[in-house]
Amino acid sequence: MHALARRLLSGAFVPRVRWRFRTSRFILVWALFNGAAYHAPLYLFGIEHLDVASLRAGMTLLTLPVLVVAMTAVFIGLIALISQRLVKPFCMAMAVVNAIALYFQVTYGVVLDDTMMGNVFNTDTSEAAGLFHPWMLVYVFFLGIVPCWVLLQVEVTHTPFRKRLAMPVAVGLFTLCWAYGASQSWLWIDQYAKRIGGMVLPWSYAVNGVRYWAGNVAPHERRLLPPAHFVSNERKVVFLIIGESARAQNFSLYGYGRQTNQEMAKAGTTVFKKARSCATYTTASLECILAHRDPGARARWEPLTSYLQRHGVEVTWRTNNAGEPAMNVRHFERLGDLKAGCAGEACDYDEGLLRGIEARIAASNQQRILVVFHLEGSHGPAYNTRYPSRFNVFTPVCASVQLHQCSSDELVNAYDNTIVYTDFVVGQAIDMLKGLQGYSTSLIYVSDHGESLGEYNLYLHGTPWSIAPAVQKEIPLIVWDSSAAHSNANATMTVEGTFSHANVFHSVMGAFGMRSDVFDPALNLFSPERPQ
Template sequence: MLLVAIIALLNAAIYQAPLYGYAAARQDTLSFSGALTLGTLYVVVAFVTATLLALAGLVSQRLLKPLCMAGAILNACALYFIQTYGVLLDKTMMGNVVNTDLAEAWSLWHPKLLLYVAVFGLVPCVLLARIDLRPVRRVRLAVFALVAVVGGLGWIYAASSTWLWIDKHARSLGGMILPWSYTINLARYQTAKWAAERQADPLPDATFGSDEKTVVMLVIGESARARNFSLYGYGRATNPQLAVSGAVALSNTSACATYTTEAVLCILSHDDPGLRLAGSKELLPSYLQRHGIDVFWRSNNWGEPPMRVASYERAKDLEAGCVGSLCTQDDLLLQGLEQRIRSSQRGKVFVVLHQSGSHGPAYAAKVPPSFEVFRPVCKSVELDRCTPESLVNAYDNTILYTDHVVARAIRLLQGLDGIPSTLLYISDHGESLGENGLYLHGTPIALAPDVQKEVPFLVWMSESFKRRKQIDEARLARGTAHSQANIFHSVMGAFDMRGGVYAKRLDIYAIGAPQSDGR
């Protein structure tokens, strides 16, 4: 029991610096109220830790030392990322962690992480290994857990004046308490994921207004923020090719989430997936495939939900047989794509390109050397060590490269011999570049700054497509509010699909036309 008490007290003292720093920055710590709030946070962390460790000891006392050692290592890693990038380890951030592949995980590596693991992880592990545990009767452990609960609740009741402040900041505080932030939120994320992966309920069938050959391409960007696109008035020429491509920039577009998994789910859903109480609904690629459309997905990313498509290829699968300067990064997504579209035996083709885009923190590694235009460039993953200028330069180069990739995709569609075609580009979420001490993305949507929520939304249409749909580009560009919810219904509209779940008010092509049918 003494070991449990000591570990609980040390955990509350050693690993909670971001928690106390957050509270201290928002209160007068020299006042009685401020000091009481800090004390309450310490007591809550200590008594929760002590209680849960005691309960674990009731299951198996032999597991206590390995459990505490694992907690020390994980706490050390979590502490590094919280202090380095200002992240919150809430449910959304744990979704990012789970869905990060090996290449992206390696891009986060820095020698300072090893220092954190050594000091805050390995040293406690060595000390724990030297301790001999003596078995304790389970009754005594149960009494200890009860005393910890009563003592903790007693303190909380006595410090009731702190409740209002803690409740107001609960979402931020909950993402900083180690180890409970990442353990509890990982369980919450995984539970939600299992629920989402259950057999999707089919959506109501739709019909086609025409059987004319049509190609629709959806490019899903990564971590691109609208305010760094020159198409939206940014001072730098980050979109030189798209500016002359005929693409229309749709204004005021908001993302439904600040991490890839949830945002991609929103892009592919006919409604807000967060509103569903049970089960899951058929997503756009599966829905189109079931209706006879040739659907293929190419990815240089991760976090994609379960779906049924004719073809799924990753960028590494496209490397074979690729020769030349366009066989790297997101350029690979276009390898052999024109031939693949032309060879389709279906009248309607839907292509999805899921970019790696501007995912940080290794922005400089996201672009070929020829796109390192804005200099000097931050090449460290410790973004707070970079100058603001070099960090923005590195990020802007990724936007410049995205401009190149999307413009290449447009030129590919332009070469399809007059086949009506259109391209939609939308980013999953935005990115923080040090504003208010935040970096990267994944901040809970209710707390996220605008730069993580405001995303670019572009549309390009071939001349034959515009004639068929009677699209007025000026009318389309005058739209004042857009979201990721537009994608599902706009793709349906592009393929002349009606009925089912089609909502005309969310179809940008219907908005850009003087008249159209549908509901």
């Protein structure tokens, strides 16, 4: 085993060496290949956003591959200074990961910034399987495996340290001179820096992956929020339902032409218009939903769920998704934990999260209970798999994860069916709350973010906030309450204003009659002073 590892590191896995390169020349050749093979989306973006007929635009377009090649050569050159044996394995790993990244860039128009890397870090096995398509294997074979096979035929011969050092220094000086000569390009590059940075491979996923990990995954302590008290002794149950990738534009409660919210409409809900998410990906949005203020830098206060549990509220978190922050709750359950003894199609979908919760509430001796359902909702790209077959209302549907190969109608049909199903799940939850005896009850439904369905050639979500379209930011925010102000009439009520994830924390506190120094009554959606 050790001998095999040594042969891999030395490039001697195959008995016959076809090409020999000194380290510096090998790095330059690989940097040129990397710039040519994996950056078509970057160059096409430049062509689309530049007047390529002008000399200045042509210089800007040429600057893009120069920067890609230079960055690659300098970085691998620095690796070679540490050990020449690391160069080939690094290039082989780069080829495979670049091929996968390029597939997602081409297929979904993703930008691999730190927010998109958050999606990658928090994608579970089922979500990853839903993204698979045989075309990914084509990319991996021709742009990953084949380059690796070629690299195995190459022997990288020893190069003296001073020559290895000279290469990145020379490339760096050349790049500085080019940058000076092409200074007119920098205003355009700066304008699109976020988008360009997310398309340069491997630096987009490597650097942004580290950035996300350092800011979100690395261990950290959460600060405790100030003590709280209750101004009401009312027995209370609150349901918080967190949707996934549900955009307000496709909700009939928000004016969509199709009837996608029949159940919530007849339940007598209150719809809050102009609600926006704080992010375009799940992990950051969940932080906001559970935070007492918009956590721009995410100061790492304890989340709402832990805060309530610490003050005697019985908290249950049930999830058919991923990306939840660390929390201290009474019950944390995944859909798979609830399927034991469950029979029927519904067990595998979001409605399975409701199973047994009514009995648990009835058996509880707690005065205040919060139940959170984190839905799979409208998570793409396999929208047609997110709902039971009986909810195939709009047809035909897109049945491929290669969304650009579906017609717009097929894609929207599949997506709208997920919204119809989510509406059903929320309606079932409201019916359950109506049937509870001895409790005052409330429900909040909010989506984590929206979704792109091909607008501007973008799909899914996670586009950097600064360039993300409105459909990834505008979300449904809907409440129901057992009090007469919300439920006597079966007509939907609409509240105009400006709302966001920041309302959720304070509305849950308000529903429980909970007060502390962090409570902001102006953000409480259940406030009796709020116009209806």
